[in-house]
Amino acid sequence: MNPPEVLTPERIDERVSAAVDALRSRPQISNVFLTACGGSFALMMPLQHVLQSSTVLEAHALNAREFTTRAPKSLGPNSLVVLCSHSGDTPETVEAARFAREQGALTIALTHELESPLALASEFVIGYQHGDAKRYAYTSAPILYRIIHALVDRATSSSTLAPATDAVAALDGIVEGLLAAHYDRADAWAKAHARSGLIYTLGSGPNYGSAYSFAICLLQEMLWVHSQGINSAEYFHGPFEITDFDVPFIDLLGLGVSRPIDERTHAFLVTKSDDVLTLDAAEWDLALVPEALRPSFAHLVFTPLLRLYAERLADHRGHPLSVRRYMWRMEY
Amino acid sequence: MNPPEVLTPERIDERVSAAVDALRSRPQISNVFLTACGGSFALMMPLQHVLQSSTVLEAHALNAREFTTRAPKSLGPNSLVVLCSHSGDTPETVEAARFAREQGALTIALTHELESPLALASEFVIGYQHGDAKRYAYTSAPILYRIIHALVDRATSSSTLAPATDAVAALDGIVEGLLAAHYDRADAWAKAHARSGLIYTLGSGPNYGSAYSFAICLLQEMLWVHSQGINSAEYFHGPFEITDFDVPFIDLLGLGVSRPIDERTHAFLVTKSDDVLTLDAAEWDLALVPEALRPSFAHLVFTPLLRLYAERLADHRGHPLSVRRYMWRMEY
Structure with a gap:
């Protein structure tokens, strides 16, 4: 071989x-x-x-x-x-x-x-x-x-x-800059959520996948935290009724056509929950990414940025991201 | 007018x-x-x-x-x-x-x-x-x-x-028979979950919609119970790690091509959680529905049958299904 x-x-x-x-x-x-x-x-x-x-x-x-x-x-x-x-x-x-x-x-x-x-x-x-x-x-x-x-x-x-290939080539610089800029905030958020049993994630359009994977892979699978990746476009059609002052949310604000979906959800969410972590792509320096590509490019940044928050959470919970109780440990 | x-x-x-x-x-x-x-x-x-x-x-x-x-x-x-x-x-x-x-x-x-x-x-x-x-x-x-x-x-x-129209014409008889047959079980399940803060729902194929709507409309919206409608085909790829002896699940077992998905998930689930409500379409009398239509017909039964469980839950929680804190009560 x-x-x-x-x-x-x-x-x-x-x-x-x-x-x-x-x-x-x-x-x-x-x-x-x-x-x-x-x-x-x-x-x-x-x-x-x-x-x-x-x-x-x-x-x-x-x-x-x-x-x-x-x-x-x-x-x-x-x-x-x-x-x-x-x-x-x-x-x-x-x-x-x-x-x-x-x-x-x-x-x-x-x-x-x-x-x-x-x-x-x-x-x-x-x-x-x-x-x-x-x-x-x-x-x-x-x-x-x-x-x-x-x-x-x-x-x-x-x-x-x-241009997409050029934009992707800029990804390492963008992500590394954001990981450094977010470290303290991620650590403080993780410390505050070291005992949280449930955290919802919200995103829409091209960023829904980032919200979904954070919910099912990072939170449910790796951290044993209850979750749901809620599409922000579905939020007002059911899920929003579980919003309360102490229910934790991670809310992704994207760019382009789906941003108004995210903004509407966010505007409501922050008036009803005191526990919203907002990650806003509009705050990032995406100068190296052509403007037309930024809305669909943002998920490439959200996913590794979210992972920093999961890593800090893993540390504060004493539950490494590599720990599993079922996966790889038994037949299923 | x-x-x-x-x-x-x-x-x-x-x-x-x-x-x-x-x-x-x-x-x-x-x-x-x-x-x-x-x-x-x-x-x-x-x-x-x-x-x-x-x-x-x-x-x-x-x-x-x-x-x-x-x-x-x-x-x-x-x-x-x-x-x-x-x-x-x-x-x-x-x-x-x-x-x-x-x-x-x-x-x-x-x-x-x-x-x-x-x-x-x-x-x-x-x-x-x-x-x-x-x-x-x-x-x-x-x-x-x-x-x-x-x-x-x-x-x-x-x-x-x-044949689909004939099958639909049989729906009232099928649903009413099942609502009567399930009443005591629904009531006992609801009493046992009167204080549950979270209940997951599982389904796949043509029944995933029933699991999804029960999670976001009945549980989250109407009962303020945390939830996620998990596609059973996704269960082993993340969500299953949150399964534990005391985590409540509602598990829909459908018919036809997606039944093996449901059966695999169910077989694992019942060994790890002591709190699984199983609704199995194979137990229903669907004699009036042509066999080829039954897999896609089942969701027409799951949704009203699930509603019975929600109604009993509403009663035991003292929280009518009509109560909202945000929907219809404010601008958003």
Whole structure:
């Protein structure tokens, strides 16, 4: 067996280019299924927003098991299926890749493990960086962001891939600056929530995925804190009645068309709860990101910024983010 | 001003027929946006499942504000937009109807108020029954179910509308039998949860909407109980780590292709939590429903059955389902 491939930026870029070339060689693609599970599924949600709002492609974000069980009749040789699994051995996602290929769809998979079942099952495979030595620009979400802009360009004869790639290249500087600027605030918030049993997260549009993954992966899975990722556009249609002075919320304020959704929710929320952590993309220095891309770019920043808050919470709770009681510890 | 129209079954059926005729006269329809807010949005989720699994139509279920803000480029004269608002004056849904018509889409709206802004903004309007004197067959979800089967027939040259209509006609008998059979169990469960601060709900496939609406409308909105509607297909990818012996869950077991998802989640859940309320569609007498329709029909039963549990919970908590602290009581 060969040693595992080193996931250098150059090697990742080569594989992105191969996938982009494949997209360009299939002008018949008319629909896109963005499919994965859990935190990887959350990565798909902003991509659906980008594709729906800027192309006539029919874009669907679906949990991988929902995808294979409902077996969409519109899946076929004119479909692109984008998949992601960190370990590459999530059975539902591997099955989704196999099913998609059987139906003749073009498959592009992201995974950290290039020898994994998902990598073997998919036509195009792109590795990504992870862990302490990573560059944010080469983690999964920004790579997916680039791929999707290649598709936008193909569908609309525009040129968004180059500026999107430049914007992604600026991600490390943006995130590192914000992590430093937010450290004290994150630590104080985490100390205040060291005993909180429940924390809601709110976001909308291209940032809903960040709110969802923070709720189900960081809070529920890693910290055993009850949560729900509430779409801010749904907040006034039910969830808002649980708002009270002592109910904790994390509220993401995005940019662009969905910002008014976030602002309306935020304006109400802060009058009824005394425990709102607001993360506002309008406060960030995004000078290196073209203005037209900023609304869809923001989620690339929210997710690592939120992780800082989770890390501080883990420290104050004495519950490392790596602790599990079920995952990886038993059959299920 | 004319007196409001009485929503008799005959009058509702007339309006369903008019909408069905409109669908048949537009063979060019290639995509469907199912859009609403909150509990009405939840009604759209099973329809997406039916359309995706049985037709090549591209079906999207989107919150109404997400729909108008992302303004899908694939929306146009070849689109059907299905909307629902009980009061007919949900601003986001009214705006969605206006936006859809501006783009040339066929609009079909369900509402309890036939003189409402939504009714005025939509091309085809169907009223439905509600409240104590209602027949379940003439409430919103089963009417939507019929409309969608008319579309399935148009797209696939099949004949599902007649059996779907017959199945819906059997709904009152099925639901009333189950409400009687479940009363004591619902009451005992409600008494045991009179002080519970949080209850999760689980469902998948065509039943996820029932789990979602119970979480956000019945538990969060009407009972001020913390919740999340967890898709059972996502459970093992994050949420399952919050499972513990004393964490309450309501677990919906459906039929058909998504049942294995539910069964896998259920098998794990009952070994880790001592507080699982299981509602299993396989235990129901669905003899009057054709076998092929049962998986997608089950949600029409889950939703009213769940409401019984909410009503008993309301009684034991001394918190009527009609009580609100914000909704209808202030501007927001």
